[in-house]
Amino acid sequence: MKKLICILLTAALIISLSACKKDTGETAETTAASTEHTEVPETTTDETTAAETESSASQESSSASATDSVTVGQTLLADFEKQMTEDAGKGAQAIADALITNPIIPFAGASMAVEPGLLTGFGNAEITGFQEGVMFSPMIGTIPFVGYIFVLEDDADIDGFTGLLKDNADLRWNICTEAEELVVHSVGNTVFFVMCPKSFES
Known part of the structure; x- marks a missing residue:
């Protein structure tokens, strides 16, 4: 009887471990996919911000040079x-x-x-x-x-x-x-x- 209980407990433990591994794998895949999905907008935002910053700096520079030229x-x-x-x-x-x-x-x-x-x-x-x-x-x-x-x-x-x-x-x-x-x-x-x-x- 003790042997049967030990076998059942061992089987339950193995099943639960394999189930955990499967969930962890799926979670990792989902997280990776989610990260890939969010990385694209972040890159776009960075590029947009960089472009806006360059444009703003260019406008400030031309404005400053216009001001500088008038004494x-x-x-x-x-x-x-x-x-x-x-x-x-x-x-x-x-x-x-x-x-x-x-x-x-x-x-x-x-x-x-x-x-x-x-x-x-x-x-x-x-x-x-x-x-x-x-x-x-x-x-x-x-x-x-x-x-x-x-x-x-x-x-x-x-x-x-x-x-x-x-x-x-x-x-x-x-x-x-x-x-x-x-x-x-x-x-x-x-x-x-x-x-x-x-x-x-x-």
Whole structure:
């Protein structure tokens, strides 16, 4: 009787083990098939993400290069030209006040009328020959930025005056820092002048 029970138990154990092996095999096959199935979407997602990232990086790069190509001086010059187009008789003070509040300027600025003579940014050279002059600059003196709007007489030598500005401009007038850009331009008898960084982004 004991032998019969032992045989039956052994048989039951063998059957259960073989059944477990069969289930484990099926489970492994199912898991492998499932993994293969899920790997395809993951690869596709990775490729899509990579493509999206490349596209995004490309757009950011082209956007950055477009921004980089427009300097502070060029932006302010465009603003000056726009103001002159809209109102050719606009006074120097009004133009300077508008320029110092241009969104490209990150600092608090101010404008003030100037008289012919020694002006900031021109060393020991006297700047004369203008009827009206307004300087616009930051309130903090260590920023390498100074701009002017000059209104000359109707019959004045515009080229001679702009030449005087260019010849005597000192990009390092500020002991602590140095401007990177010098822009001089005239519309009619109104002259725009600025020495500034090309960008305020560090």
